Amino acid sequence: MPILAAEHLYKIFGRRPHRGVEALQRGVTRDELRADGLTPAVIDASFEVQAGEIFVVMGLSGSGKSTLIRMMNGLHPATSGEVVIAGQRLSTLKGEALRRLRRERIDMVFQHFALLPHQTVGQNAAYALKVQGMNRADREEKAERALQMVGLGGWGDHLPGELSGGMQQRVGLARALAAETDIMLMDEAFSALDPLIRREMQDQLVDLQQRLDKTILFITHDLNEAMRLGDRIAMMRDGRIVQIGTAEQILNDPSTNYVAQFVQDVDRSKVLAAGAVMEPPVAVLGADQGPHAAHKLIREHQLQHLMVVHRDRRPAGVVSAEDVAAAVASQAQTLPLVPVAQLRTVDENVPLGELLTDAAQQREPLMVLDRDGRLAGVIHQVTLLSALGTRRESTRGSTPASASAPTGHEPTGHGSGRSEPDGHEPTAHQEVPV
Ligand SMILES: Nc1ncnc2c1ncn2[C@@H]1O[C@H](COP(=O)(O)OP(=O)(O)O)[C@@H](O)[C@H]1O
Numbered sequence: 110m111p112i113l114a115a116e117h118l119y120k121i122f123g124r125r126p127h128r129g130v131e132a133l134q135r136g137v138t139r140d141e142l143r144a145d146g147l148t149p150a151v152i153d154a155s156f157e158v159q160a161g162e163i164f165v166v167m168g169l170s171g172s173g174k175s176t177l178i179r180m181m182n183g184l185h186p187a188t189s190g191e192v193v194i195a196g197q198r199l200s201t202l203k204g205e206a207l208r209r210l211r212r213e214r215i216d217m218v219f220q221h222f223a224l225l226p227h228q229t230v231g232q233n234a235a236y237a238l239k240v241q242g243m244n245r246a247d248r249e250e251k252a253e254r255a256l257q258m259v260g261l262g263g264w265g266d267h268l269p270g271e272l273s274g275g276m277q278q279r280v281g282l283a284r285a286l287a288a289e290t291d292i293m294l295m296d297e298a299f300s301a302l303d304p305l306i307r308r309e310m311q312d313q314l315v316d317l318q319q320r321l322d323k324t325i326l327f328i329t330h331d332l333n334e335a336m337r338l339g340d341r342i343a344m345m346r347d348g349r350i351v352q353i354g355t356a357e358q359i360l361n362d363p364s365t366n367y368v369a370q371f372v373q374d375v376d377r378s379k380v381l382a383a384g385a386v387m388e389p390p391v392a393v394l395g396a397d398q399g400p401h402a403a404h405k406l407i408r409e410h411q412l413q414h415l416m417v418v419h420r421d422r423r424p425a426g427v428v429s430a431e432d433v434a435a436a437v438a439s440q441a442q443t444l445p446l447v448p449v450a451q452l453r454t455v456d457e458n459v460p461l462g463e464l465l466t467d468a469a470q471q472r473e474p475l476m477v478l479d480r481d482g483r484l485a486g487v488i489h490q491v492t493l494l495s496a497l498g499t500r501r502e503s504t505r506g507s508t509p510a511s512a513s514a515p516t517g518h519e520p521t522g523h524g525s526g527r528s529e530p531d532g533h534e535p536t537a538h539q540e541v542p543v
């Protein structure tokens with residue numbers, strides 16, 4: 110069962126908004142409705158978020174993201190459709206029941222985070238707990254723990270004004286963590302941060318998610334951020350969700366021209382992980398086998414390299430067809446193994462961009478390891494380079510390290526007509542802590 114679901118959600122601003130829903134369903138366009146004084150901010154949005162997932166909603170400014178996320182916790186009532194949280198239909202909850210659900214299950218982090226300037230960092234982090242009526246000692250302890258989680262241990266007694274912008278945003282994250290809700294809604298939470306701090310916060314969020322097993326609905330207008338964070342991404346345009354998928358699915362199989370245009374400038378090397386492009390090893394050889402067994406497998410599968418693994422599938426090394434043929438010819442008894450210690454192996458989660466130098470410097474295919482260090486797949490140089498969209502003349506075979514250094518990704522045409530919003534939206538939200 111999904112922990113969070115949107116079922117055909119509509120939000121239309123203006124007088125008598127329900128007529129807008131019917132009109133849209135009849136095929137009236139968004140622009141026609143606007144002329145009629147209605148703003149369809151969210152149109153027929155449906156998705157499900159599984160527990161422990163980071164689900165990203167991505168779209169340009171004005172596409173309806175904030176409106177959508179505000180419906181998800183009941184800050185905005187939906188014009189039509191339903192929000193379901195852990196099996197509870199939001200529209201059936203009123204007053205205290207709704208407030209309790211919000212307090213206990215959902216927390217929200219905004220872009221422009223409102224810290225109370227005359228309260229200490231610790232008091233700010235504990236704010237939600239105070240609202241819940243928790244006693245002082247407990248909430249101070251929880252707030253301190255949350256501050257530690259975001260790298261602000263020991264800052265509890267300072268005033269917000271003494272912290273940098275990035276640190277202040279961390280207090281916002283700490284406040285949400287201290288509340289210990291299982292769902293976090295984050296609306297452009299990192300958009301106002303400068304790139305380095307932003308990157309750090311993204312890493313930290315992924316790390317926290319893994320440790321605390323939160324479910325996160327994260328909103329951004331930045332595709333690279335979406336791809337870095339999202340287990341799945343919903344692409345929004347003009348109020349509608351036009352595609353939902355993993356970063357790989359969206360990059361490799363965009364559902365519409367709009368999405369395709371959008372993703373064409375993405376730096377694939379930063380987004381695609383090794384695991385996404387690896388191939389399962391065609392054949393592997395047990396480390397206790399000899400040259401003859403290797404030779405047989407190599408001939409059977411017409412391999413240039415054969416992966417050699419221990420019984421538990423941890424890699425032992427690689428043998429090349431050439432070396433094996435020579436070993437057989439000279440009746441050698443031991444495998445001409447290039448041991449794994451001399452090879453670069455990669456974790457399946459490593460972004461391709463970080464593999465490039467390895468790929469260029471090693472003749473053997475890269476071994477991709479799973480989290481337990483077992484062989485999960487291999488990446489041949491050609492595969493790697495073509496996955497990155499890097500054109501190169503050479504085809505299969507032993508490409509020496511002297512080949513022209515790959516640049517990561519080919520320059521694609523810029524200026525596809527979309528203007529990147531700067532993250533500062535003109536509509537001022539009242540970001541009061543809830
Ligand atoms: N309270 C409101 N009243 C009227 N129109 C609104 C309101 N909030 C948002 N809108 C409009 O709804 C559309 C979507 O806005 P928003 O959800 O803020 O988009 P995003 O967060 O993707 O930038 C915009 O056209 C915006 O002007």
Ligand SMILES: [Mg+2]
Pocket residue numbers: 174175176297534
């Ligand atoms: Mg917004």
